[in-house]
Amino acid sequence: MQAEELIILHTNDIHSHFEQMPKIASAIQQYRDNSISDSIVVVDCGDHIDRMRIETEGSEGSANIQVMNAVGYDMITLGNNEGLTLLPDVLQHLYRDEASFKVILSNLYDQTGQVPDWIYPSYILDRRNVKVGFIGITAAFQDFYELLGWNVTDPIVAVREQVEIIRKHADIVILISHVGIAYDKRIAQEIEGIDVILGGHTHHLFEVPERINQTYLCAAGKFGQYLGTVKLTINRETKALIHVAGEAIPVEPFAPHPQVEAIIEKYRRISTQNLDYEVACLDEPLHAGSHGESPLGSLLASGLRKWTGADIGLANVGQLIEGLEPGSVTKKKLLEICPSPINPCLMLIRGEDIAWAIEQSLTEEYRNMPIRGFGFRGKILGVLCLDGLKVEYDPMAEPFQKVKRIWVNQELLHPHQSYRVGTIDMFTFRVGYLSLKKGKVLKFFLPE
Structure with a gap:
C-alpha cells in the first residue's frame, strides 16, 4: 500500500506574545526543511492578537499579520480577541488587504446576514493529491458581537452544516476551533465526519492527540509555548485516513528566526512612536x-x-x-x-x-x-x-x-x-x- 503524509502545524492563543514567534518560526522552518515542500500546512486557531502589547496596539494589529505572513501560515480562524477588540473595518483591512493567509470561519456574519468577502466558512486545500477540508468556528459572544455590527451564530449548528457540505468533496476534514475544550469534546461526540479538531480559547494543551469516536482532538496550550504537530497518513489510492499521530513540541529550544525578529523589532519601534504622545x-x-x-x-x-x-x-x-x-x-x-x-x-x-x-x-x-x-x-x-x-x-x-x-x-x-x-x-x-x-x-x- 502506498501512502501520503501530511503534517499540520498549529498554534492557538498566542495573545501577542511576540517573544515566542521567532522560535515558532524556526520550528516551522525546520519541519519544512525536513519534509516534502507541499506536505506542510500551518494553522492558527485564534487569539493571536492581543491589544495588551505595544506592538499590536500601536499598529492596530498589523504587527501580528506581518509576523504571521513571514512565518507562512496557510489559514486561521478568528478568536474573540480579534473579533471583539477590533472594529469591523480594521478586521477587514488586516485580513483582506494585509494577510497572505485565508480566514476560515463559519459562524460569523455581517449586519446584512452575509459572510464578508475575506472570510471562508470552509475551504478545501489540495495537498499531495489529497483534498483537506477546513472549517472554522469561534466562541459565540452574541451580546458583544452585536454591538459591533456582527451576528455570531451557534458554532455547533454551523459545524454540522459545513460538515454536511464539505464532506462530500474532501478526503479529510479538519475543524479549526476557537470555542474551548468542552465544546470540542461535544462536537467530537455528536458530529460525525470530522477527522481532527485543532482547538483553542480555553488555553488547553494536548501533549498528544486525544481520540473521541473517530475524531482526534489537538491543542497547543497558550502564549506560544508549544507548536502543535499532527501527522496524517492517507492511503494514496482510496484517500482513506490510515493513521493520526502528533505531539505538542516546546519551542524554547529553537533559536529565534532572524527575519521574524526583525519584523517584530520594526513594529515595536513604529508602535512606540505611534503611542508616545x-x-x-x-x-x-x-x-x-x-x-x-x-x-x-x-x-x-x-x-x-x-x-x-x-x-x-x-x-x-x-x-x-x-x-x-x-x-x-x-x-x-x-x-x-x-x-x-x-x-x-x-x-x-x-x-x-x-x-x-x-x-x-x-x-x-x-x-x-x-x-x-x-x-x-x-x-x-x-x-x-x-x-x-x-x-x-x-x-x-x-x-x-x-x-x-x-x-x-x-x-x-x-x-x-x-x-x-x-x-x-x-x-x-x-x-x-x-x-x-x-x-x-x-x-x-x-x-x-
Whole structure:
C-alpha cells in the first residue's frame, strides 16, 4: 500500500506574545526543511492578537499579520480577541488587504446576514493529491458581537452544516476551533465526519492527540509555548485516513528566526512612536495599591461612572499594574499600566449585592485572588474601587461583618433597591466579586 503524509502545524492563543514567534518560526522552518515542500500546512486557531502589547496596539494589529505572513501560515480562524477588540473595518483591512493567509470561519456574519468577502466558512486545500477540508468556528459572544455590527451564530449548528457540505468533496476534514475544550469534546461526540479538531480559547494543551469516536482532538496550550504537530497518513489510492499521530513540541529550544525578529523589532519601534504622545500631565502621583483605597483606582471608577452615566462606579484595582508618577502621561504608559482589553458596561444592581461585594473586597481572600482569562491581564483581583459611594466600616470586625453603613449620594444604600452601576464587563462573566453578576446588564460599551 502506498501512502501520503501530511503534517499540520498549529498554534492557538498566542495573545501577542511576540517573544515566542521567532522560535515558532524556526520550528516551522525546520519541519519544512525536513519534509516534502507541499506536505506542510500551518494553522492558527485564534487569539493571536492581543491589544495588551505595544506592538499590536500601536499598529492596530498589523504587527501580528506581518509576523504571521513571514512565518507562512496557510489559514486561521478568528478568536474573540480579534473579533471583539477590533472594529469591523480594521478586521477587514488586516485580513483582506494585509494577510497572505485565508480566514476560515463559519459562524460569523455581517449586519446584512452575509459572510464578508475575506472570510471562508470552509475551504478545501489540495495537498499531495489529497483534498483537506477546513472549517472554522469561534466562541459565540452574541451580546458583544452585536454591538459591533456582527451576528455570531451557534458554532455547533454551523459545524454540522459545513460538515454536511464539505464532506462530500474532501478526503479529510479538519475543524479549526476557537470555542474551548468542552465544546470540542461535544462536537467530537455528536458530529460525525470530522477527522481532527485543532482547538483553542480555553488555553488547553494536548501533549498528544486525544481520540473521541473517530475524531482526534489537538491543542497547543497558550502564549506560544508549544507548536502543535499532527501527522496524517492517507492511503494514496482510496484517500482513506490510515493513521493520526502528533505531539505538542516546546519551542524554547529553537533559536529565534532572524527575519521574524526583525519584523517584530520594526513594529515595536513604529508602535512606540505611534503611542508616545501625551494625554495628560500630573502635578501629583496617582498610586495604585491592591489592599487599600487607591487614588488611581478611584479615578478609574469615577471614569466608568461618568462614561456610562451611572449613579455608582465600581472597578477592581487589579486592572492597574502600577500607578502614575508626576509629569507627562502618554498613551503608551496608560497601555502599560492598564493593559486589559476590558470594556465598560452599565448594570442595574441591588443594594445588597453591592454591599456584599464591598464586604468581599475588605478580605485578604478576595484582594489576593488570582484571576486568569476573561480579558483580565493583571495578576490578582485587588480591592474594589468606588465612586459615588461612601462606606463606613470597622477594619477590626470579623470578615464579612465589617461594613456598617453605605451612602449613595447622601442617602443610605437600600438593600432591595436597584442602582445604576458603571463597571467592567469582566464582572458579568461571574468572575471576581460574584454578587455583581446578579445584576442586569443594561448596556455594554464596545469597544472602549
